[in-house]
Amino acid sequence: MANDTKTSSMSLHxxxxxxxxxxxxxxxxxxxxxxxxxxxxxxxxxDATEAQVDAALNAAEEAFDGLRTAxxxxxxxxxxxxxxxxxxxxxxxxxxxxxxxxxxMARLTGERGRAVGQCKLFASLIRxxxxxxxxxxxxxPDRQPLPKPDVRRVMQPVGPVxxxxxxxxxxxIGVVGTDTVCALAAGCPVVVKGHPAHxxxxxxxxxxxxxxxxxxxxxxGSFSLLHGxxxxxxxxxxxxxxxxxxxxxGSLKGxxxxxxxAASRPTPIPFYGEMGSINPVFLLPGALKARxxxxxxxxxxxxxxxxxxFCTNPALVLGIxxxxxxxxxxxxxxxxxxxAPATMLHAGIRSAYCEGTAAIASIEGIxxxxxxxxDPSDEATQAECVIFSTxxxxxxxxxxxxxxxxxxxxxxxxxxSKDDLVRFAKTLDGQLTAxxxxxxxxxxxxxxxxxxxxxxxxxxxxxxxxxxxxxxPSMHHGGPYPxxxxxFFTSIGTASIYRFVRPVCYQGFPDExxxxxxxxxxxxxxFRLIDGALTKADA
Numbered sequence: 435m436a437n438d439t440k441t442s443s444m445s446l447h448x449x450x451x452x453x454x455x456x457x458x459x460x461x462x463x464x465x466x467x468x469x470x471x472x473x474x475x476x477x478x479x480x481d482a483t484e485a486q487v488d489a490a491l492n493a494a495e496e497a498f499d500g501l502r503t504a505x506x507x508x509x510x511x512x513x514x515x516x517x518x519x520x521x522x523x524x525x526x527x528x529x530x531x532x533x534x535x536x537x538x539m540a541r542l543t544g545e546r547g548r549a550v551g552q553c554k555l556f557a558s559l560i561r562x563x564x565x566x567x568x569x570x571x572x573x574x575p576d577r578q579p580l581p582k583p584d585v586r587r588v589m590q591p592v593g594p595v596x597x598x599x600x601x602x603x604x605x606x607i608g609v610v611g612t613d614t615v616c617a618l619a620a621g622c623p624v625v626v627k628g629h630p631a632h633x634x635x636x637x638x639x640x641x642x643x644x645x646x647x648x649x650x651x652x653x654x655g656s657f658s659l660l661h662g663x664x665x666x667x668x669x670x671x672x673x674x675x676x677x678x679x680x681x682x683x684g685s686l687k688g689x690x691x692x693x694x695x696a697a698s699r700p701t702p703i704p705f706y707g708e709m710g711s712i713n714p715v716f717l718l719p720g721a722l723k724a725r726x727x728x729x730x731x732x733x734x735x736x737x738x739x740x741x742x743x744f745c746t747n748p749a750l751v752l753g754i755x756x757x758x759x760x761x762x763x764x765x766x767x768x769x770x771x772x773x774a775p776a777t778m779l780h781a782g783i784r785s786a787y788c789e790g791t792a793a794i795a796s797i798e799g800i801x802x803x804x805x806x807x808x809d810p811s812d813e814a815t816q817a818e819c820v821i822f823s824t825x826x827x828x829x830x831x832x833x834x835x836x837x838x839x840x841x842x843x844x845x846x847x848x849x850x851s852k853d854d855l856v857r858f859a860k861t862l863d864g865q866l867t868a869x870x871x872x873x874x875x876x877x878x879x880x881x882x883x884x885x886x887x888x889x890x891x892x893x894x895x896x897x898x899x900x901x902x903x904x905x906x907p908s909m910h911h912g913g914p915y916p917x918x919x920x921x922f923f924t925s926i927g928t929a930s931i932y933r934f935v936r937p938v939c940y941q942g943f944p945d946e947x948x949x950x951x952x953x954x955x956x957x958x959x960x961f962r963l964i965d966g967a968l969t970k971a972d973a
Contacts, residue, residue, distance in 0.1 A: 446476075446477050446530075446634045446637055446638070447477065447637070448477035448478050448479045448480070448633070448637075448661075449637075450480075450482055450486055450490075450658070450659060450660050450661055451637070451640045451641075451644065451658060451659040452486065452489050452490045452493060452658045452659075452660075453489075453490070453493035453497070453653075453654045453655040453657075453658055454644045454647070454648070454654030454655075455654075457486060457489070458480075459478075459479060459480020459481065459482070459661065460480065460483050460485075460486070461480045461481035461482065461483050461662070461664075461667075462480060462481050462663075462664070463478040463479065463480045463481075464478065464479055464480070464481075464630060464633075464663050465477070465478050465479070466479075466533075466534045466630075466631065466632060466633055466634055467631075467780065467781070468533050468534065468536070469535065469536040469777050469778060469779060469780050469781065469784075469814070469815035470536045470777045470814050470815065471813070471814070472781075472813055472814075472815065475533060475534065475634065477634075479630070479633040479661040480661060480662075481661065481662040481663060481664050481667050482660035482661060482662050482667050484670055486660060487625075487660065487667065487670045487671055487674060488674065490625045490658035490660055491594055491625055491671075491674045491676040491677060492676065493623075493654075493655035493658060494594035494623035494624070494625055494655055494656070494658065494676065495593070495594055495623075495655075495676045496653070496655050497623045497652075497653035497654070497655030497656045498591075498593055498594060498621075498622075498623055500652065500653040500656075501591075501618070501621050501622070501623055501652055501653055501656045502590070502591045502621035502622075503621075504621070504652060506560045506561055506563060506958070507561065508650055508651070508652065509557075509560055509618070509619060509621065509652070510556075510557040510558070510560050510561045510619075511557075511650050512618070512646050512647060512649075512650040512652055513553045513554065513556055513557035513560075513615065513618070513619060513646075514553065514554060514557050515645075515646035515649050515650055516553050516610065516615075516642060516643060516646040517550040517551075517553035517554050517557075518646075519641075519642035519643075519645050519646050520546065520549060520550055520553070520605075520610060520639065520642050521546075521550060522642070523638055523639075523641075523642060526638070527546070527635070527638050527639070528542050528543060528546065530632075530634045530635050530638060531604050531605070531632060531635045533634075534604070534631065534632035534633075534634055534635055535601075535604055535631065535632055535635075535779050535780075536777035536778065536779065536814075536815065537604075537740075537779075541740070542604075542605070545603060545604070545605045545606050546605050548605070548606045548905060549605040549606045549610050549611065551905065552606065552611070552612055552615050552905055553610070553615055555905065555928060556615050556616055556619040556928065556931070557619070559619065559928050559931070560619050560620075561958075562958070562959070562960055563951055563958040563959075563960030564960045564961040564962075565589075565928065565931060566588050566589040566935075566951050566960070567587075567588065567589055567937075567963070568586070568587070568588045568951040568952055568960065568962040568963070569586065569587045569588070569962065569963040569964075570586045570952060570962060570963070570964045570965070570973045571584070571585045571586070571965055571966075572584055572964075572965055572973070573942075583941050583942050584941065584942055584943075585939060585940075585941050586939070586940045586941075586943070586948060586952040587937050587938065587939045587940070587952075588937070588938065588940075588949055588951050588952050589620075589932070589935040589936065589937055589938075590621075590935060590936060590937075590938045590949075591617075591620045591621035591622045591934060591935055592622060592678040592679055592934055592935060592936055593622060593623075593676070593678035593679075594622065594623045594624075594625065594676050594677055594678055595613075595617040595622045595623070595624050595625070595677070595678060595679045595680065595681065595934055596624075596625050596626075596627065596671045596672060596674075596677050596679075596680040596681070597611075597613040597614050597617070597624055597625070597626045597627070597680070597681050598626075598627050598629075598668065598680070598681065598682040598683065598684065598692075599611070599626055599627065599628050599629040599636060600629065600683040600684060601629050601631050601632075601684070601743075601779050601780070601783070602740065602743045602744065602745075602779060603683075604629070604632045604635045604636075605635075605639070607683050607925075608626075608628075608629065608632075608635070608636065608639065609626050609628060609635075609636045609639040609640055609643070609659060610639050610642065610643065612905075612925060612926055612927075612930050613681040613683075613706075613925065613930070614626060614643075614657075616928075616930045616931040616933075616934065617681075617931075617933075617934045618656065618657070619931060620931050620934045620935050622678070622679075622934045623653075623655060623656045623657065624656070624657050624658075625657075625658045625659075625660065625671065625677075626640070626657070626658070626659050626660070627660055627661075627662060627667070627668055627671055628640075628659055628660065628661050628662075630661065630662065630663040631779060631780045633661050636659060636661070637659065640657070640659040643657045644657065665688075665691070668688075668692060669691075669692065669695050672692050672695045672696050672699075672703075672705065673695055673699060675699075675700075675701070677703060678703055679703055679704045679705070679706065679933065679934055680692065680696060680703065680704075680705050680706070681706045681707075681925065681933065682705065682706070682707045682708070682709075683707075683708045683745070683925065684707075684708075684709065684710075685709065685710065685840075686709040686710060686838075686916050689707035689708075689709040689919065690707075690709070690916070692705060692707065693705045693707055693919050704920070704933070705919055706918070706919060706920065706923055706925065706933045707918060707919035708745065708866070708911065708912060708917070708918050708925045709916055709917060709918065709919070710745040710838045710840070710866070710917065711745065711746075711838065711863075711864070711865040711866040711867070711913065711916075711917040712749040712750045712836060712837070712838055712865065713746055713747060713748045713749060713750070713865060713866060713867045713868070713869065713900050714748070714749075714750045714751070714752060714859075714862065714865065714868050714869070715733065715748045715750065715751045715752070715868075715869040715870075715871065715899075716751075716752050716753070716855055716859075716868070716869065716870050716871070716872075716880075716883060716887075717729065717751060717752065717753035717759065717762065717871050718753075718870065718871060718872035718873070718876035718877075718879075718880055719754060719756065719758070719876065720872055720873035720875055720876040721871040721872045721873055721876060721897070722753060722756065722758035722759060722761075722762060722871075723758050724873065726758050726759075726761050726762040726765065727761065727762070727765040729762065729871050730762045730763075730765035730766040730769060731765065731766075731769050732899055733748060733751065733766060733769075733844075733899065734766050734769035734770050734773060734819065734821065735769070735899075736748050736899035736900070736901045737749075737770075737819060737821070737842050737843070737844045738773045738776075738819050738842045739901045739902070740901070741776045741777065741778050741779075741817055741841065741842055742787075742817070742819075742840065742841040742842030742843065743778060743779055743783065743840060743841065744901050745866060746866055746867050746900040746901050746903065747842070747844075747900075747901060748844055748869060748899060748900060748901075749838060749839065749843070749844050749845065750829075750835075750836075750844065750845050750847065751844060751845070751846045751847065752826075752847045752849055752854075752855055752858065753846070753847075753848065753849065754848075754849050754850065754851060754852065754854070754855070755848040755849065755850060759846075759848060762846070763803050763821075763823055763846050766803065766804060766821050766846065767803045767804025767821055768804065769804075770803075770804035770805055770806065770819045770820070770821045771804055771805070771806065771807040772807065773806050773818075773819040773842070774806060774807075774808060775806050775808060775809070775810035775811065775816040775817060775818040775819075776816055776817065776842075777814050777815050777816050778815050778816070778817050778841065780815065781815055783840060783841070784815045784816070784817055784841075786839075786840065786841075787817050787839060787840060787841035787843075788817070790839035790840075790841070790843070791820050791839060791841070791843050793834065794822055794834075794835065794839070794843070794845070795820075795822070797824075797828065797832055797834075797835070798828075799824055799825065799827070799828030799831075800822050800823070800824045800828060800845075801822065801823050801824070802820060802821070802822060802823075803821045803822060803823040803846065804819075804820075804821045805818055805819060805820045805821065806818035806819045806820075817841050817842055818842070819842040819843070820842070820843040820844075821843070821844055821845075821846065822843065822844070822845040822846070823845070823846050823847075823848075824845060824846075824847055824848070825847065825848045825849075826847055826848065826849045826850070826854055826858060829845070829847050829858075830858070830861075836862075836863065852879070852880065852883075855880070855883055856880075856882050856883050856886055859883055859886040859887060859890065860886055862890045863890075863914075863915075863916055863917070864890060864891075864892075864913045864914025864915050864916055864917040864918070864921065865890055865891040865892070865913050865914075865917050866891065866892055866893065866900070866911065866912065866913045866917045866918070867891055867892065867893045867894070867895060867900035867913075868887040868890060868891035868893075868894050868895070869894070869895040869896075869898065869899060869900055870883070870884070870887070870894065870895070870896050870897075871896075871897055872896070872897070877896075889914075890913075890914065891913050891914075891917075892910050892911065892912045892913030892914075892917065892918070892921060892924070893909075893910055893911070893913075903926050905926055905927055906927055906928075907927060907928045907929065908927070909924065909926050909927030909929075910924045910927070910929070911924045911925050911926035911927065912924045912925060940952060953973075954972055954973045955972050956970060956971065956972050956973070
């Protein structure tokens with residue numbers, strides 16, 4: 435096994451990368467396919483074996499103490515270095531990702547910026563230290579009838595974490611995406627299952643991680659990359675006794691299968707699955723009257739963004755039947771006709787999309803209101819935009835219409851009254867997002883709808899669209915099941931770090947034996963809760 439993990443798109447080797455070492459595949463092999471041309475891309479990659487899974491997680495366990503006891507400054511320096519290493523891969527990274535995903539270069543350039551920004555965001559977060567929620571309650575030895583002990587609490591990393599890279603965000607929700615970055619920031623080693631649709635991109639990014647670890651002196655076992663297509667390999671990662679948590683972005687079927695494995699282990703572990711949703715949009719009367727055409731154009735733009743391959747694409751729109759709603763549908767149909775077909779991430783996604791849209795179109799009571807004006811290319815793995823139209827009775831009669839079809843399609847539904855909107859909202863499964871277009875008066879008149887959506891969605895958007903997630907401390911990307919496996923946690927934004935830590939309470943410890951954030955001197959200048967008051971003062 436060689437120690438050299440530096441790579442470019444012209445020198446990919448197709449090996450697993452375990453604790454900084456190349457490990458040749460010993461399972462079934464596969465190659466990436468350029469979805470724009472249907473051409474195979476070299477080199478070949480292979481499924482990780484159970485022994486390789488075991489080696490990666492044992493290396494992670496061995497690295498855990500070294501990573502978690504490294505100072506916040508060292509871990510932050512690692513993240514800053516990783517940001518630089520990602521940028522340092524240059525155009526070669528973008529070109530390989532473009533060849534493997536078909537995503538436009540401009541989109542990939544922007545997403546690379548998001549990944550780099552996330553590294554720097556978490557570096558800043560852990561330097562400050564306030565995120566760790568240090569709490570200090572001083573002893574009261576003279577309290578009657580019993581003395582009060584000195585009690586202090588802070589967040590500590592949970593241990594090795596398994597991350598499943600997403601297909602649709604090769605940089606921002608992949609090898610160096612939020613899951614990986616926030617776990618490493620917290621002090622948790624990470625084993626990534628690279629996405630088989632873009633394995634070369636995964637390999638290049640892994641080289642950047644190892645280079646940054648080496649530069650900052652952190653253990654090489656803090657990170658490993660395993661390739662694989664098989665479901666069993668993913669199951670083995672979650673089932674492994676050294677895995678302490680797992681993060682997944684993908685389909686409900688795949689996420690639920692892994693969730694069940696995590697829960698059925700002899701020692702269950704938290705499984706953080708982000709599994710998509712239909713992201714309903716509610717069009718209220720005042721907004722339709724004031725700017726129906728504008729909303730329709732923005733809506734189709736949101737539906738087709740990323741060829742509909744976002745978990746936040748609006749797949750369902752509901753409005754009260756009116757002349758204004760009819761005009762909205764017409765405007766949306768015209769916008770759809772102008773939306774050219776585009777290449778999807780891989781043939782499997784495109785096949786599922788074609789099957790899904792065909793199934794919708796076959797339902798009595800469903801009509802195609804508008805679609806792309808040109809035919810998609812099979813060779814280029816393209817999908818066309820399709821806007822369907824129906825009524826609430828049809829929607830309610832077919833549960834399949836509430837299932838996500840991953841791609842650029844959506845259904846506009848006519849309701850008969852305000853009560854219909856609320857009644858249907860109450861029947862919704864958990865959603866990542868829900869959107870309302872309205873006026874201030876609309877909001878007052880439909881306050882009951884807002885209250886319902888607060889129970890159904892993780893993020894409620896007003897007069898906007900759910901695609902385009904702002905990476906910031908306030909962002910919540912999650913929601914009630916089945917949108918996510920736990921509605922409290924987010925997979926985007928700085929709060930995502932709480933998935934990979936747990937509170938540890940120290941009672942009666944001498945000051946010098948406490949973690950830095952719990953000691954009397956506030957060397958980090960972090961906010962701490964001291965005897966019930968939030969302060970940056972010394973304790």
